[in-house]
Amino acid sequence: MPSVVSVQGLRKVYGSTVAVDDVSFEVLEGEIFGLIGPNGAGKTTTMECTEGLRQPDRGTIRVLSKDPAKDADELQNRIGVQLQQAHLQKRIKVWEAVDLWASLYPQTVDGDALLERLGLDTKRDAWFMTLSGGQKQRLFIALALIHDPELVFLDELTTGLDPQARRTIWSLITDIRDQGKTVLLTTHLMEEAERLCDRVAIIEHGRVIEIDTPAALVRRHCPQRSVAFSTDWDGSTDTFQTIQGLDSVQRADRTYTLAGQGDDFVTEVIQCISQQSIRVTDFRTILPTLEDVFLELTGHGIRD
Amino acid sequence: MILRGFWKLTWIELKVFIREPLGLLATIGVPLIIFLLLGRSIGPRMDQAQRLTTFVQVTLPVFASMMMAFSAATSLISIISIYREGGILKRLKATPLSPQTILTAHVFLKLSLTAFTLGLLFLAGKRFYPIELETNLLSFTLALLLATTSILSLGFVIASAVPTARFAQPVAGAILYPLLAISGLFVPLDAFAPIWQNVAMLSPVTHAVSLLQGIWSGEPWSQQLLEVGALLANFTLCTAVSAKIFRWE
Numbered sequence: 001m002p003s004v005v006s007v008q009g010l011r012k013v014y015g016s017t018v019a020v021d022d023v024s025f026e027v028l029e030g031e032i033f034g035l036i037g038p039n040g041a042g043k044t045t046t047m048e049c050t051e052g053l054r055q056p057d058r059g060t061i062r063v064l065s066k067d068p069a070k071d072a073d074e075l076q077n078r079i080g081v082q083l084q085q086a087h088l089q090k091r092i093k094v095w096e097a098v099d100l101w102a103s104l105y106p107q108t109v110d111g112d113a114l115l116e117r118l119g120l121d122t123k124r125d126a127w128f129m130t131l132s133g134g135q136k137q138r139l140f141i142a143l144a145l146i147h148d149p150e151l152v153f154l155d156e157l158t159t160g161l162d163p164q165a166r167r168t169i170w171s172l173i174t175d176i177r178d179q180g181k182t183v184l185l186t187t188h189l190m191e192e193a194e195r196l197c198d199r200v201a202i203i204e205h206g207r208v209i210e211i212d213t214p215a216a217l218v219r220r221h222c223p224q225r226s227v228a229f230s231t232d233w234d235g236s237t238d239t240f241q242t243i244q245g246l247d248s249v250q251r252a253d254r255t256y257t258l259a260g261q262g263d264d265f266v267t268e269v270i271q272c273i274s275q276q277s278i279r280v281t282d283f284r285t286i287l288p289t290l291e292d293v294f295l296e297l298t299g300h301g302i303r304d
Numbered sequence: 305m306i307l308r309g310f311w312k313l314t315w316i317e318l319k320v321f322i323r324e325p326l327g328l329l330a331t332i333g334v335p336l337i338i339f340l341l342l343g344r345s346i347g348p349r350m351d352q353a354q355r356l357t358t359f360v361q362v363t364l365p366v367f368a369s370m371m372m373a374f375s376a377a378t379s380l381i382s383i384i385s386i387y388r389e390g391g392i393l394k395r396l397k398a399t400p401l402s403p404q405t406i407l408t409a410h411v412f413l414k415l416s417l418t419a420f421t422l423g424l425l426f427l428a429g430k431r432f433y434p435i436e437l438e439t440n441l442l443s444f445t446l447a448l449l450l451a452t453t454s455i456l457s458l459g460f461v462i463a464s465a466v467p468t469a470r471f472a473q474p475v476a477g478a479i480l481y482p483l484l485a486i487s488g489l490f491v492p493l494d495a496f497a498p499i500w501q502n503v504a505m506l507s508p509v510t511h512a513v514s515l516l517q518g519i520w521s522g523e524p525w526s527q528q529l530l531e532v533g534a535l536l537a538n539f540t541l542c543t544a545v546s547a548k549i550f551r552w553e
Contacts, residue, residue: 053398073400081398087390089316091323096316103312104399127323 001028003062004151004182005050010059011206012045019045021206023059027151032173032183034197036190036290042206043186044084047155050184051081064151077105080144084155084186088139090129094120097128098142105147114142118172134165141172152176154185158192170196190290200290204298214290221296222288226259227269230282239276243268255282309401314409321413331375332421339368339425340432347434360435363489365425366516369444370484372421373452373512376414377459378476383410384463385472394553403552411456418452419445439520447519447528451512454535455480457542458508464550483509489517508538 005027012020020042027033035043048054050061052068052075061068066075088097098111115121118138123131131139137157144152154173158166173196177183187193193200194214201211210217224247237249237256245262258269266285273280295301321327342364350357384407387393396406422445429437462479466472486493486500487510493501504510515531525532 051398053394076398076400083391083395083398085391086395087392088395089320089387089392091320092316096319100309100312100316101399104309104401 001030003027004029004064005033005184006060006062007046007050008060010046010049010061011057012042012049012054013057018206020049020056023201023203023206023208025201025208025211027182027184028199029182030177030180031198032177032185032196034193034200035184035186035203036188036193036197036200036294037203038188041203043188043203044155046203047153047184047186051079051153052076077107077147078150080147080149080152082137082140082144082152082154082157084159086140088128091127093125093127094131094139095124097139098146101143101146107148108146109148111142111146114145117175118142119168132165134161134168137161137165137169138172141169141176145176149181151182151184154183156186156188158187158189166192190294194290202294202297209297210293217290217293218288222292223261224259224288225261225265226257226286227266228255228257228282228284228286229273229280230255231278231280233276233278235276235278240269240272243272309399310405310409313401313406314413317409317413318416321417327379331372331379331417332424334375335368335371335421336425336428338371339364340428343429343433350434362517362520365429365437365439365520366489366513368425369422369448369451369516370489370509370513372418373448373455374480374484376418376452377455377480378473380410380414380456381459381463381466381476382469382472384460385466385469388551388553389469391553397552407460411453414456415449415452418448422448439522443525444516444519447515450532450535451508451515454508454539454542455512457539457546460546460550461542464546480509483507484513486510487513489513508535511535511538 003026005025007026008024010020010023011018023042023046025033025035035046037043045054049056050063050068052063052072055069063075064078068075092100094115095111098115102108102111112121112124115124118141120135120138120142123135128136128139141154141157144154157173158169161169170192173183173185177198185196187196197214199211199213200217201208202217203209210221212220231254237251240246240249240256240258243258243260243265245260245265245268247259247261250257250259260269291301321331343360346356346360346364350360384393393403393406397403423441426437426441458479459476462476463472466475483504485491486496486504487507488504493504493510496504511531511534515528515535518528518531519525
C-alpha cells in the first residue's frame with residue numbers, strides 16, 4: 001500500500017528543550033495510525049510539524065508526496081486537521097462554524113448531512129460555548145471533514161471526555177477510515193489506541209521506540225496470559241503443574257490465577273479443569289494490553 | 305475563495321460580537337452616553353465661561369470619538385489575546401485562510417463599528433446635543449478612521465506583547481489612557497514638562513486628537529498634513545513591529 005505520510009529523522013527543539021529527538025514512521029493509505037505515548041513525549045509536536053504548522057529543525061517530512069513546510073497551501077485542501085484543546089469563538093453557532101469552514105475550500109461535502117452523521121443536527125443553532133465536551137469534539141471532526149480530505153489528523157481527540165462520548169467518537173473515527181480515508185491520530189489512552197489503531201508508534205522522550213499493530217506488539221513484548229477462576233474446589237495448586245507453558249499459580253481465597261505462555265495455554269487450562277472435574281463458578285482470561293507493553297518497554301506506566 | 309472566507313469571517317465575527325451585550329455596550333453605548341450626558345449637563349452653563357464653550361463645541365465630541373477608537377483598540381487587543389489563548393487563531397491558521405486575512409477581518413470589523421457608532425452619535429447629536437453640529441460628517445469619519453487605524457496598529461503591538469488574555473485589557477488601558485491625558489485634549493500641551501511634551505509628540509493619540517480637533521472645527525485637510533503623516537508613520541512602524549513579534553499561540 002502506498003505511503004501517505006513519511007517522516008524521517010524528525011527533530012524539533014524549543015529553546016533548550018528537545019521536544020522531538022529523532023522520529024521516523026510511515027503511514028499507509030487507508031489505515032488508522034496512532035502516535036502513542038505519555039503527555040510531553042513529543043506526539044503533538046510531531047503531528048504539528050507533519051501538518052505544516054511548525055517548521056522542523058531537522059528531518060524530512062512528506063505528506064501525500066508534498067513537503068508540508070513548503071506546499072502548505074496545496075496540502076490544506078487535501079488534509080483535515082483537528083488540533084489538541086482547540087476552541088472556537090464562544091458565541092459562534094454550530095452551523096456558522098461549518099458554513100465558515102466550507103467557504104474556505106474549493107470543494108466541500110454537504111454541511112447539514114455531515115452534522116447529521118456526527119449527531120449534531122439538533123445542535124445546529126447552539127452556541128459553541130453551550131456544547132458538551134463530546135459535542136465540541138464532534139464539531140471539530142466536522143470541520144476537519146468538511147472539504148472531504150484524503151488524510152485526517154486527530155490530536156488527543158477524546159482527552160477529557162466521559163467513556164460514553166469517547167465510544168461515540170471511536171465509532172466515528174472508524175467510519176472515517178471505512179470511507180477510504182487515512183487517519184493519523186495521537187493519544188495517551190492505550191485502550192483507545194488498541195481499539196482504534198491499525199498500527200501504532202510508541203513515542204517516548206521524543207523517540208519512536210516501537211512500531212507495529214497493537215496485537216503484534218502485545219505478542220512480542222508480553223506473551224504471557226493469565227486465567228483466573230473461582231471455585232469451591234479445595235485441592236492443591238500442584239494439580240496444575242502439568243499444564244504446558246505454566247509459569248505460576250496463585251491462590252487468593254477461592255480464586256486461582258494461572259499465568260503462562262503459548263497459544264494453547266488457555267485450552268490446556270480448560271482441559272485440566274475439566275479432567276479434574278473442578279466446579280467453576282467464574283472463569284476469565286486476562287490478556288496483556290498495550291498498557292502492559294508500554295510498561296514492559298519503558299519500565300513505567302503511561303500515566304506516571 | 306479567500307475573499308469569500310474574508311466576508312464570511314467578518315460577518316460571523318460581527319454576529320458573535322453582537323451576541324455579547326457588554327461588549328456592545330462598551331463599544332457603542334459608552335461614547336454615546338458620555339457625549340450626550342456631559343453635553344446636556346454642561347450645555348446650559350456654556351455662556352458662563354469660554355472654557356465650557358470650547359468643551360462643548362470641540363473637546364467633548366473629540367473625546368467621545370477617541371473613546372470609540374480606544375474601545376476598538378481595547379476590544380481588538382482582548383479578542384486577539386483570548387483567541388490566541390483559546391487556540392482559535394491556531395485553528396484558523398490551519399485552514400487556507402491566511403493569517404493576514406484573519407487579522408484584517410477584525411480590523412475591518414472594528415473600523416465599521418467605529419463608523420457606525422459615529423453615525424449614531426451624529427444622529428443623536430442633531431436631536432439632543434445643546435449646540436448645532438456643523439461638522440462635515442464625511443470628512444470627520446475619514447479622520448476618525450485614520451486615527452483609529454493608527455491606534456489599532458499600536459493595539460496589535462500591545463496584543464503581541466501581552467503574555468495572557470487576563471492582562472490584555474488592563475495593559476491596554478494603562479497605556480492608552482495616560483497617552484490621552486497628555487494628548488492636549490483636556491490640558492494644552494505646553495502645560496506639561498518638556499519630557500512629557502516629547503512623549504506626547506511621539507504618541508499617535510496626540511496626533512489623533514489634534515487631527516480630530518482640527519477637522520471637527522472645520523479646518524481644511526491641508527492644515528493637517530503633519531498629523532496625517534504622523535499617524536501613517538505610526539501605523540507603518542507598529543505594523544512592522546507586530547509582524548515581527550506577533551504570536552499565534
